[in-house]
Amino acid sequence: MATEHSKSSARLMIAPAVFVLLVWMLVPLCMTLYFSFADYRPMRGTFDAWIGFGNYASFLTSSSFLSSVMVTLQMVAGILLITIGGGVALALLLDQPMFGQGIVRILVIAPFFVMPTVSALVWKNMFFNVDNGLFSYLWKFFGAQPYDFLSQSPLLSIVVIVAWQWLPFATLILLTAVQSLSSEQLEAAEMDGAPGYSRFWYIILPHLSRAITVVILIQTIFLLSIFAEIFVTTNGAFGTRTLTYLVYQRVLESQNIGLGSAGGIVAVILANVVAIFLMRIVGKNLDT
């Protein structure tokens, strides 16, 4: 069916998309790579095009790099833990027979569509605020001392905000996977007298493992570049400076382009490690 003619016109149709993405990926990335080997501080008028691996050495050995990697790992791990655990539970719950299932789904899915700056500001002011936040009223209601979330547990606060936004995503995808589970298999297990937890452990969880992997990988890629939530709440202070935020500060706040670019390249390499795993799974699925 595919003639030579149709093949060449197909190439022509794909060309614009490939071209713009190629330019988008290569040009800025090569510039970052170039700057990462330079001593470039525009505020001071410094530009020395080649200083070797100096930027990498000082970026990788600085204590802020190590702590930013730790913060990033803790943040991503915390959010993944809440969203995957909560997502599996919610997906199983939403799969049960109930009245008004569609409406519950709508309620659960809603946070995903709230723009990051709005959810961060709403949580920061109306929930976490020590004077007027709802949590303070709740704490006082139970006779406890109001707790200043954003300065006492800033990392946890941001984890809660972002987990709230991503829980719907995990739930929706896991629900799709739960619904594709054959009920016959479950019924057979139930008839054989398998108790609830072993049905969950031996049938449901293995069935969900692929979807869980996909959720983990996709979320990790998005979560590695969390920005707005930190920008609005703590601005990177109180030990909430992730790798993304550290690079942003080096580049745009302290205007040390060389150092920041080296950090950017490091971030690209780290993200690629995750990306490779995701691509393998997606690639396998393309064949079937």
Added chain:
Amino acid sequence: MARAISNRKKIMWTALSWGIGLLIFFPILWTFLTSFKSEATAISDPPVWFFFDWTTQNYSDVLERSNYPLALMNSIIIAVGSTLLGIIIAVPAAWAMAFVPGKKTKDVLLWMLSTKMLPAVGVLYPLVLIAKYFGVMDSRILLIVVLMLINLPIIVWMLYTYFREIPGEILEAARMDGAGLKNEIIYVLTPMAVPGIASTILLNIILAWNEAFWTIILTTVNAAPLTKFISSFSAPEGLFYAKLSAASIMAIAPILIMGWFSQKQLVRGLTFGAVK
């Protein structure tokens, strides 16, 4: 008897699900309620729930005394513009890959996906530099192009998965009946492709509307969309919750409604076909 037990179970599941659903939805509900309170009521101790003097004052305040209308206009232009531009580039590509697949099709698709995984900070300064060089910092056109580029892989992927579901035999049938390529596209393929294209547009407007890295960094005032406008929304002393709520509700309401319609597409669009 069995019916009765299953009904009781159903009611139990219903109560539990509604409870948890409302808990998750609560921050949005609370923002909605607060947006109709006076600033003093908004921070009253103990909090008031439904019984207060409902007022729309905050909405008119935000609309009149701030840059909200400009930000809303920018959000609409940037989200819709970047999506349409992306569709124009992606439809031919996805079309060709779905109907005339070659040996390299899979590699091209995966490569496109890999560009989506590039961390934004990796290209941060060059982009600012390029934007300044062309004098387009804080302009809508810059945001339209940048958001188009970051979402293009998703657009191509979604369209590809939709187009692939259109059976190839129908084309052969049309050809046998003597339809030319032009007629084939207009009368046979387009009607079958429209729903997929519409869902793709919907999901991408949502993604572009909520994008909050480039929109914050590349704009100041003129091209600042709602994400940026909200991020700078603060008042010196506590009394701004009601206005913050009103601005927030106006920023999220249209997208929330669109989002509810696009639940199914969300799974397809954001998992790149890895979960069906």
